[in-house]
Amino acid sequence: MTRETARVTMGDVASQLGLSRTTVSFVLSGRPDANIPQPTRDRVWDAVRELGYRPNAAATSLASRRTNLIGLVTEIATSPFAGEIIAGAQARAWNKGKLLLIVSSEGDTDIEDAAFEMMLERQVEGILYATTWHREVQLPASAHEVPTVLVNCFDARGDYPSFVPDEVEGGRLATEHLIAAGHRRVAFINLDQDIPAAIGRRAGYERALEEAGVEVDPTLVVSGHATADGGYDRARELLNLPHPPTAIFCGNDRMAMGAYDAVKERGMRIPQDVALVGFDNQEIIAGYLRPKLTTVALPFQEMGARAVDLLTANPTATFPSPVGVQIACPLVQRASV
Amino acid sequence: MTRETARVTMGDVASQLGLSRTTVSFVLSGRPDANIPQPTRDRVWDAVRELGYRPNAAATSLASRRTNLIGLVTEIATSPFAGEIIAGAQARAWNKGKLLLIVSSEGDTDIEDAAFEMMLERQVEGILYATTWHREVQLPASAHEVPTVLVNCFDARGDYPSFVPDEVEGGRLATEHLIAAGHRRVAFINLDQDIPAAIGRRAGYERALEEAGVEVDPTLVVSGHATADGGYDRARELLNLPHPPTAIFCGNDRMAMGAYDAVKERGMRIPQDVALVGFDNQEIIAGYLRPKLTTVALPFQEMGARAVDLLTANPTATFPSPVGVQIACPLVQRASV
DNA sequence: CTGAAAGCGCTAACAC
DNA sequence: GTGTTAGCGCTTTCAG
Numbered sequence: 001m002t003r004e005t006a007r008v009t010m011g012d013v014a015s016q017l018g019l020s021r022t023t024v025s026f027v028l029s030g031r032p033d034a035n036i037p038q039p040t041r042d043r044v045w046d047a048v049r050e051l052g053y054r055p056n057a058a059a060t061s062l063a064s065r066r067t068n069l070i071g072l073v074t075e076i077a078t079s080p081f082a083g084e085i086i087a088g089a090q091a092r093a094w095n096k097g098k099l100l101l102i103v104s105s106e107g108d109t110d111i112e113d114a115a116f117e118m119m120l121e122r123q124v125e126g127i128l129y130a131t132t133w134h135r136e137v138q139l140p141a142s143a144h145e146v147p148t149v150l151v152n153c154f155d156a157r158g159d160y161p162s163f164v165p166d167e168v169e170g171g172r173l174a175t176e177h178l179i180a181a182g183h184r185r186v187a188f189i190n191l192d193q194d195i196p197a198a199i200g201r202r203a204g205y206e207r208a209l210e211e212a213g214v215e216v217d218p219t220l221v222v223s224g225h226a227t228a229d230g231g232y233d234r235a236r237e238l239l240n241l242p243h244p245p246t247a248i249f250c251g252n253d254r255m256a257m258g259a260y261d262a263v264k265e266r267g268m269r270i271p272q273d274v275a276l277v278g279f280d281n282q283e284i285i286a287g288y289l290r291p292k293l294t295t296v297a298l299p300f301q302e303m304g305a306r307a308v309d310l311l312t313a314n315p316t317a318t319f320p321s322p323v324g325v326q327i328a329c330p331l332v333q334r335a336s337v
Numbered sequence: 338m339t340r341e342t343a344r345v346t347m348g349d350v351a352s353q354l355g356l357s358r359t360t361v362s363f364v365l366s367g368r369p370d371a372n373i374p375q376p377t378r379d380r381v382w383d384a385v386r387e388l389g390y391r392p393n394a395a396a397t398s399l400a401s402r403r404t405n406l407i408g409l410v411t412e413i414a415t416s417p418f419a420g421e422i423i424a425g426a427q428a429r430a431w432n433k434g435k436l437l438l439i440v441s442s443e444g445d446t447d448i449e450d451a452a453f454e455m456m457l458e459r460q461v462e463g464i465l466y467a468t469t470w471h472r473e474v475q476l477p478a479s480a481h482e483v484p485t486v487l488v489n490c491f492d493a494r495g496d497y498p499s500f501v502p503d504e505v506e507g508g509r510l511a512t513e514h515l516i517a518a519g520h521r522r523v524a525f526i527n528l529d530q531d532i533p534a535a536i537g538r539r540a541g542y543e544r545a546l547e548e549a550g551v552e553v554d555p556t557l558v559v560s561g562h563a564t565a566d567g568g569y570d571r572a573r574e575l576l577n578l579p580h581p582p583t584a585i586f587c588g589n590d591r592m593a594m595g596a597y598d599a600v601k602e603r604g605m606r607i608p609q610d611v612a613l614v615g616f617d618n619q620e621i622i623a624g625y626l627r628p629k630l631t632t633v634a635l636p637f638q639e640m641g642a643r644a645v646d647l648l649t650a651n652p653t654a655t656f657p658s659p660v661g662v663q664i665a666c667p668l669v670q671r672a673s674v
Numbered sequence: 675c676t677g678a679a680a681g682c683g684c685t686a687a688c689a690c
Numbered sequence: 691g692t693g694t695t696a697g698c699g700c701t702t703t704c705a706g
Contacts, residue, residue: 009699020677025701035675054363057459058404059699062682077424078638080417080621087414090441094448099455102439104427111431118436122394227627254625261627264601284417284621288565288591290598301415346683357693362685373691396683400699 008053015048021128028055039189058170061123070097070311071119071127071146073112077104079132081300087153089128096312098125109140113182116142126311126337129153129301133197134164149307153301158323161310162302167197170296170329171204172211174277177294178247179212181275181337186214187245190223190236198223198251199236201279205249220245231255235262239274246274253278253285256293256336275337279329292334298329345390365392369530397461405435407648408464408483414441416469416638417619422488426465429645435462446477453479463648465641467492471533472503486644489637491569495660499648500640504534504673507633507666508541508586509548514631515550515584515597516610520673523551526571526584526592527560535560535588538616540587555666556673559590560614568646576611583611590615590622593630593673612674616666629671636664653668 006272012026016023019040027036027044048270061067070093071210076080082104101124119127120142130151131137137153139160165206178186189204191198197213202221209216219241224230231250238245239262250256256278263274270276270291278286281297347365351358356377364373364381395619398404407430411419419441427437438461440452443611456464457479467488468474474490485633488538489500515523528535539558546553556578561567561653568587575582576599587593600611607613607628615623618634 014695021679021700022702023676026676029701037675040675054454054458056399056699058395058398059682060701062393062399062684063489063699063700063701065682067395077427078420078620080420083415083417083420083423086420086423086439087441087443090414090439091443092702094440098441099438099459101435101436102423102427103431106424106428117391121391206474228627232627234705256619257625258627261601264598282621284619285417285625287620288594290565290569290595337612344683350682358684359686359694360692363692366685368686377691393683397685398696399700400683400685402685402698 007056008051010053010055013044013047013051013053016051017043019044059123059305065123067123068127069122069124069258070098070308071115071124072100072102073115073119073127073203074102074104074129074130074132075107076132077102077275080284081132081152081298082130084298084300084302085130087200088301089151089308090304091301091307092305093312095309096292098312099310100202108249113142116140121319122301128307128311129160129166130304134167134170138170147311148312151303151307152298154324161321161323163306163323163325163327164196164298165303165329167200167329168207169206169326170279170298171201173329173331174249174279175205175294176331177331177337178275178277179208179214179248181247181271183245183247185216185217185220185243185245186247186249187220187222187238188249189231189238189251189259190221191226191251191255192223192230197279201251203270214240223251224253226255228254228258228261231258232262233258234267235259239263239266248274248278249277249279249337253280253282253293253295256295257285257289259336260293271335271337277337281332286332286334289335289336294334294336295332296329296330299329303327342657344393344443345388345612347390348394348542349416350381350384350390350592353388354380356381362496365468368523374564376415386390393664395466397607397631399418402460404460404462406459407435407440407645408459408461409437409439409453409467410452410456410464411439411441411467411469413469413515414439417621418469418489420469421635421642422465422467423640424659426645427641428569428638429642430649433645433649435645435649450477450479455521457483458510463643465648466497467641467644469545471504481664484648486647488640488644491646491661494551498659498662499531500643500662502524502635502640502666503663504537505532505541505544506663507616507635509545510541510666510668511616511633512537512545512587513549514668514674515586515612515614516545516551518584520582520584520612521551522554522557522580522584523580524559524575524585526568526575526585526596527558528588529560529567530563534616539589560588563589563592565591565595565598568595569599570595572596573602575604576600576603584613585611586614588615588616592618593632597626597630608672608674614674623669623671626673631674632669634669636666640664
């Protein structure tokens with residue numbers, strides 16, 4: 001760690017060249033109008049390099065009233081999904097020359113409020129508010145003071161644009177894939193809570209069955225705790241049925257993980273004896289189960305990226321904009337069907 | 338989304354009160370020296386609230402030369418571990434009134450260089466450079482221009498302070514735990530790469546055995562691909578041994594996941610017939626395997642937090658400071674031993 | 675084509 | 691106790 005070298009300012013560059021700061025500023029920011037001769041431009045860039053000049057973002061922001069900063073407030077940074085949202089948002093922001101200011105509230109409303117405040121003080125150009133599971137949220141009051149877009153959640157009044165997963169389509173895809181593989185007795189182990197994910201995925205499951213002309217067999221539709229144990233228990237029961245399913249669509253990958261155990265314990269093989277599809281595409285589960293799990297991906301990266309797009313594209317003019325945009329949940333084929 | 342209201346400046350607060358900006362500035366920043374009478378202070382705060390005044394961070398930074406910004410550059414934000422580092426760093430930073438500027442380079446050196454540049458322009462007070470697996474790294478040249486601390490990695494020359502997991506101690510703990518449960522034939526499925534994790538964990542394994550007076554049986558020490566399949570294969574072989582182990586320490590949780598399969602496939606129970614311990618404490622695996630996996634945690638949050646501490650505590654005076662500080666890897670007991 | 679000059683909103687000596 | 695006065699480093703209008 002070397003001590004910070006004395007800062008070189010734009011004035012230094014200018015005087016070293018015998019130019020004014022204006023000229024230097026113009027060439028550095030590549031203003032289209034100013035027609036500065038190429039030789040001058042070159043001299044400026046050379047001097048910049050030679051002197052190791054680096055613009056001071058605080059000064060630039062203050063003068064130009066643009067910070068190129070986007071805020072991202074998320075509940076729990078350690079959630080397996082938060083990383084995806086951060087990655088998606090950050091990649092897109094980076095391409096547009098923006099940086100992400102991230103705060104994870106750990107579910108604490110006070111922190112959340114404070115986070116919005118801090119971000120406002122830092123003049124972020126917009127805020128992404130993201131949750132780890134698809135649901136309705138209540139935003140801090142100050143959200144009204146800055147373009148805010150919701151990722152994986154929505155507000156009751158529809159005040160904010162939002163991007164959410166298309167759960168129904170995801171459920172349909174999963175089920176359809178099983179049907180396409182020749183299965184007619186397709187069971188569904190749903191999440192046992194009354195949330196958008198459960199409601200949507202089930203609707204998709206039923207739609208796929210209908211479309212295929214297969215009647216929904218109520219004994220094949222169950223729900224359980226959204227854990228491996230939950231999946232194990234329900235899958236066991238299903239397999240014990242007098243007329244058991246040949247395929248199971250699990251409400252999430254963790255449940256599928258448990259279902260694998262139930263199937264294997266019975267000496268059955270995946271996918272030969274029972275085919276399985278999960279939901280969420282949690283790489284660590286889906287990519288390492290044996291055989292690898294075919295599942296439906298939650299489009300976190302895309303939602304994050306789209307949210308950044310919305311915030312950066314014509315920042316204010318477009319607002320208010322599409323509320324509740326559904327993003328496709330693609331099927332990720334691996335080896336369990 | 339409401340349009341941004343016209344900004345209220347400190348001058349507005351001052352003039353509304355018939356005070357000078359200095360006075361307002363002093364009470365807002367709570368300067369200890371200025372003895373401003375309580376009534377005046379109260380009036381200031383009231384006006385601030387009433388007018389909805391919010392300081393402009395860019396202006397403050399420019400004038401005070403402090404940004405309260407810490408940079409975090411990580412390779413892959415989607416890695417299951419990145420979230421932990423972010424969470425640990427962000428929580429600690431937040432407590433100290435600092436915000437995190439995060440960039441994930443996705444392993445691209447150009448992005449990494451650019452990230453350091455951007456952060457320098459933004460006058461971050463320090464940078465955390467974090468990797469997803471413990472190893473040696475090469476930093477961008479500009480890292481020398483700002484206090485930089487390494488998380489989960491280290492540089493060859495020892496130019497930067499760094500925090501890394503104590504792999505040896507972790508391996509020792511895991512093995513010791515198995516020995517304490519009565520096992521003498523403890524196998525070790527190591528990662529098959531020549532990296533600090535593999536080297537350290539193995540050293541710890543051997544040390545624990547020695548300390549217990551158990552001789553290391555070379556047939557029980559194998560290594561495999563760091564995946565579930567790798568764990569499955571090696572565990573199977575171990576279990577097929579004429580004199581098989583009664584416990585297996587797996588180089589990471591993913592391998593343990595595969596080992597579970599091998600054990601179950603053989604009709605053996607965990608932990609009654611074979612006890613297992615993993616490494617990494619990947620919640621999604623360890624917390625959902627059946628039975629839940631006892632494993633050793635990689636101290637990501639703590640490393641992140643310690644790094645922030647180092648950067649914020651007497652920022653420059655302490656540098657250069659402890660290189661290669663080893664952080665304990667605690668045993669997380671669940672149900673596989 | 676280039677420069678002078680007036681800020682952006684805040685901090686911090688230093689004076690009163 | 692409070693105000694005056696310079697900046698912090700850059701942008702941008704307006705002259706020339």
